[in-house]
Amino acid sequence: MRYLNILKGKLGRDPDFVELHAFAVMWSEHCGYSHTAGYIRRLPKQGHHGNAGVVDLDGDFGLVFKVESHNHPSAVEPYNGAATGVGGIIRDVLAMGARPSAILDSLHMNSVIGGIIEGIADYGNSIGVPTVGGELRLSELYQHNPLVNVMAVGVAPHGNILPSKASKPGQVMVVFGGATGRDGIHGASFASEDLTGDKASKLSIQVGDPFAEKMLIEAFLRMNEEGLIDGAQDLGAGGVLSATVELVARGGLGAVVHLERLPLRESNMKPWEILISESQERMAVVTTKDRAERIIEIAKDHLLTAAVVAEVKADPTYRVFYGDKKIMEVPVQLLANAPEEPVSDYVPKDMPDFRKVDFKVVDAHTVFEQYDYMVGTDTVIPPGLGPAVMRVKGDGGYSLLTHSRADLAVQDSYWGTFIAVLESVRKTLSVGAKPLAVTNCVNYGDPDADPTDLAAMMKALEDACRFANIPVASGNASLYNTYGGRAIPPTLVIGMVGRADPKKIVRPKPSNVYAIGWPDFDVERERRLWEVIEYLSAKGAFVLAASSLVNVTHVKALRRLGLKLNVDVPRTEPAHQMVIVFADSVKTDVPVEKIGVLKWM
Amino acid sequence: MVYPGSNCDRDVYHALKYVGVDVNYVGLDDSLDGCDLVVLPGGFSYGDYLRPGAVAAREKISHEVRRAADRGKLILGICNGFQILIEMGLLPGALLRNSSGRFVSKWVRLIVEDVDTPFTRNFKSREVIKLPVAHGYGRYFKTDSAIRVVFKYMDDVNGSDDMIAAVTTEDGRILGMMPHPERAYEKLLGGEDGLKLFTSVVEYLRRNAS
Numbered sequence: 001m002r003y004l005n006i007l008k009g010k011l012g013r014d015p016d017f018v019e020l021h022a023f024a025v026m027w028s029e030h031c032g033y034s035h036t037a038g039y040i041r042r043l044p045k046q047g048h049h050g051n052a053g054v055v056d057l058d059g060d061f062g063l064v065f066k067v068e069s070h071n072h073p074s075a076v077e078p079y080n081g082a083a084t085g086v087g088g089i090i091r092d093v094l095a096m097g098a099r100p101s102a103i104l105d106s107l108h109m110n111s112v113i114g115g116i117i118e119g120i121a122d123y124g125n126s127i128g129v130p131t132v133g134g135e136l137r138l139s140e141l142y143q144h145n146p147l148v149n150v151m152a153v154g155v156a157p158h159g160n161i162l163p164s165k166a167s168k169p170g171q172v173m174v175v176f177g178g179a180t181g182r183d184g185i186h187g188a189s190f191a192s193e194d195l196t197g198d199k200a201s202k203l204s205i206q207v208g209d210p211f212a213e214k215m216l217i218e219a220f221l222r223m224n225e226e227g228l229i230d231g232a233q234d235l236g237a238g239g240v241l242s243a244t245v246e247l248v249a250r251g252g253l254g255a256v257v258h259l260e261r262l263p264l265r266e267s268n269m270k271p272w273e274i275l276i277s278e279s280q281e282r283m284a285v286v287t288t289k290d291r292a293e294r295i296i297e298i299a300k301d302h303l304l305t306a307a308v309v310a311e312v313k314a315d316p317t318y319r320v321f322y323g324d325k326k327i328m329e330v331p332v333q334l335l336a337n338a339p340e341e342p343v344s345d346y347v348p349k350d351m352p353d354f355r356k357v358d359f360k361v362v363d364a365h366t367v368f369e370q371y372d373y374m375v376g377t378d379t380v381i382p383p384g385l386g387p388a389v390m391r392v393k394g395d396g397g398y399s400l401l402t403h404s405r406a407d408l409a410v411q412d413s414y415w416g417t418f419i420a421v422l423e424s425v426r427k428t429l430s431v432g433a434k435p436l437a438v439t440n441c442v443n444y445g446d447p448d449a450d451p452t453d454l455a456a457m458m459k460a461l462e463d464a465c466r467f468a469n470i471p472v473a474s475g476n477a478s479l480y481n482t483y484g485g486r487a488i489p490p491t492l493v494i495g496m497v498g499r500a501d502p503k504k505i506v507r508p509k510p511s512n513v514y515a516i517g518w519p520d521f522d523v524e525r526e527r528r529l530w531e532v533i534e535y536l537s538a539k540g541a542f543v544l545a546a547s548s549l550v551n552v553t554h555v556k557a558l559r560r561l562g563l564k565l566n567v568d569v570p571r572t573e574p575a576h577q578m579v580i581v582f583a584d585s586v587k588t589d590v591p592v593e594k595i596g597v598l599k600w601m
Numbered sequence: 602m603v604y605p606g607s608n609c610d611r612d613v614y615h616a617l618k619y620v621g622v623d624v625n626y627v628g629l630d631d632s633l634d635g636c637d638l639v640v641l642p643g644g645f646s647y648g649d650y651l652r653p654g655a656v657a658a659r660e661k662i663s664h665e666v667r668r669a670a671d672r673g674k675l676i677l678g679i680c681n682g683f684q685i686l687i688e689m690g691l692l693p694g695a696l697l698r699n700s701s702g703r704f705v706s707k708w709v710r711l712i713v714e715d716v717d718t719p720f721t722r723n724f725k726s727r728e729v730i731k732l733p734v735a736h737g738y739g740r741y742f743k744t745d746s747a748i749r750v751v752f753k754y755m756d757d758v759n760g761s762d763d764m765i766a767a768v769t770t771e772d773g774r775i776l777g778m779m780p781h782p783e784r785a786y787e788k789l790l791g792g793e794d795g796l797k798l799f800t801s802v803v804e805y806l807r808r809n810a811s
Contacts, residue, residue: 128609302605376612
């Protein structure tokens with residue numbers, strides 16, 4: 001209601017029916033980032049773009065990446081919810097001009113929900129992008145609100161990277177992909193409320209078609225290769241409305257949209273439904289009138305629909321027509337800029353004595369083996385032994401991981417988040433990679449009921465990234481993960497990419513096994529630990545940097561390589577600074593203990 | 602061959618390039634004249650809609666594939682390519698949903714059963730090799746007792762009859778296999794046993810050309 005009064009004030013009148021729907025979507029938490037925008041501004045940022053983050057990999061290639069949530073849809077309809085989560089993040093990377101080359105997930109749930117795993121697997125497998133691992137955290141704390149976060153990475157020559165905006169009046173916007181239906185109407189606003197709310201029905205869930213996505217990927221890359229695209233934005237939450245508004249808002253321009261031109265999958269759709277439908281596998285590209293024809297031709301060659309649906313105007317107004325009938329006219333920047341909630345300054349307390357919060361331990365291979373992690377023939381390190389490492393054909397490579405410490409954050413959201421970032425650095429260094437940047441997904445309960453922990457998480461992300469001197473390149477927030485008012489633990493998922501040299505990758509082989517470091521945590525020692533990991537890895541030692549030191553997934557992954565692990569795992573505090581090192585001998589001034597051996601089976 | 606929805610086409614391309622083959626992508630409207638080897642890659646042609654391989658097998662390019670087969674050209678179908686060859690009736694049997702009901706993606710051990718085909722000349726008879734599999738519909742169902750089996754799984758992967766992973770025609774010139782040799786051509790990728798399959802074909806073709 002408060003936002004409605006703000007809207008009335010800005011418009012100077014009551015909003016009409018279509019405007020109400022439009023602003024409900026654009027000002028939803030999902031699209032508008034009302035509660036997090038202020039915190040995001042404080043982060044040490046680099047490479048922030050409209051759709052995903054971009055960092056330089058090696059002077060020639062850019063690494064495009066982002067993590068995103070699809071929690072609410074996956075709770076109500078696990079299979080399609082999770083599948084379309086993959087589809088959405090893939091299009092974010094694609095819209096930057098890069099071929100998506102790897103997917104990672106981060107799953108928090110009560111028990112392994114088959115539908116969610118199958119949804120991710122069927123979609124990722126079908127589009128031919130390898131799902132190269134991720135994290136699987138099982139706890140009853142996520143019983144009603146499973147968290148499905150998916151990270152995607154793509155690689156492209158710098159010259160192919162596309163802006164996420166329109167740049168001059170006279171340009172046109174082409175929407176191509178699957179046809180538009182009624183699925184996912186108000187998905188964005190549904191994703192911004194408690195799961196017992198009245199929008200939590202299957203009608204708010206989008207339905208995935210991975211075949212259309214695969215064709216969309218190939219068509220889009222062809223268009224980019226032919227130099228036909230001036231800017232791009234995928235259609236996700238908020239559909240045509242959100243994509244076209246964002247493209248012109250970032251360019252300080254306006255638009256005229258013609259809804260009757262959109263190819264429809266259902267008859268009798270009302271104009272406002274066409275405007276905000278979240279039908280999947282669609283993309284908006286900015287181009288010029290003369291090049292639009294070729295874009296439509298390429299789309300049709302790929303069995304997709306396409307139409308010029310909007311013109312870019314100098315006047316920064318957003319006008320929507322259905323035939324001759326104008327159905328909406330409002331300032332672009334009003335739609336694009338949701339009201340912001342005030343941010344609070346969180347002052348970190350001393351780290352508490354963490355108690356052990358048990359998450360269930362399972363062999364994650366039962367999940368990994370449903371994912372095609374090898375398609376593309378770039379996967380150098382298979383899932384199960386820490387970060388994934390991918391090569392870039394020709395030269396170079398990169399590491400990627402997702403990581404979180406909700407078991408700590410549920411006790412102290414600041415330190416749990418802070419330590420998750422530090423542990424991500426350890427993991428990246430453990431495969432001999434250099435950390436390049438972070439993407440993050442904030443999964444949170446109700447910020448109106450409890451704003452403090454949100455402030456603590458965002459402050460921890462800011463502080464830890466400054467401590468590690470690693471920029472945040474992209475991010476996403478999923479709030480209102482509550483059920484009947486009960487919230488999930490504050491769960492900040494870190495996605496980290498690093499620069500790796502696949503030729504120097506160390507693989508496990510028979511050796512002694514050492515525990516190196518300290519069984520408790522002291523931030524003053526962290527950099528020393530990083531130096532030791534970096535040094536040992538460069539010397540040819542295989543390093544495991546896991547919160548649990550050694551778990552069943554590691555043991556099974558080693559067994560798949562024909563190796564048997566025989567160790568006494570040392571006891572540590574839940575927050576510790578210890579890593580496991582596989583080497584014949586180790587020389588370091590950090591505490592070392594030999595804990596066993598690794599042998600051929 | 603690149604069908605709409607193929608997704609291992611680029612991987613096959615790289616593996617063939619790696620062994621020095623002059624390789625081209627072929628689309629639905631292209632001709633197969635002038636080539637010595639046709640590879641139907643893995644993936645999800647037409648999204649596996651209807652049945653894996655069923656729609657692709659009825660595309661007009663399939664007439665070209667059949668014509669190539671009639672003229673005795675070498676044809677290799679990998680994963681979805683194997684499914685397409687079976688749907689076209691160029692290879693015997695059927696490929697059903699895995700007995701687990703789930704997609705399976707991992708490295709598996711195979712026995713080379715037949716080294717007298719152009720694709721397997723460089724393997725030793727009964728050699729044990731490792732290749733990746735990644736499929737949901739790989740359970741081979743035998744409809745014919747007199748078939749040439751080329752690779753067998755050493756462990757049960759998907760419930761296939763007689764652990765069959767690959768079959769060929771009587772003359773050995775059309776090979777269909779569920780495992781992915783193109784994913785095992787470099788040590789960096791975890792194994793290079795697939796390389797021998799490609800070098801076998803290349804050497805066979807070079808010998809016959811000269």
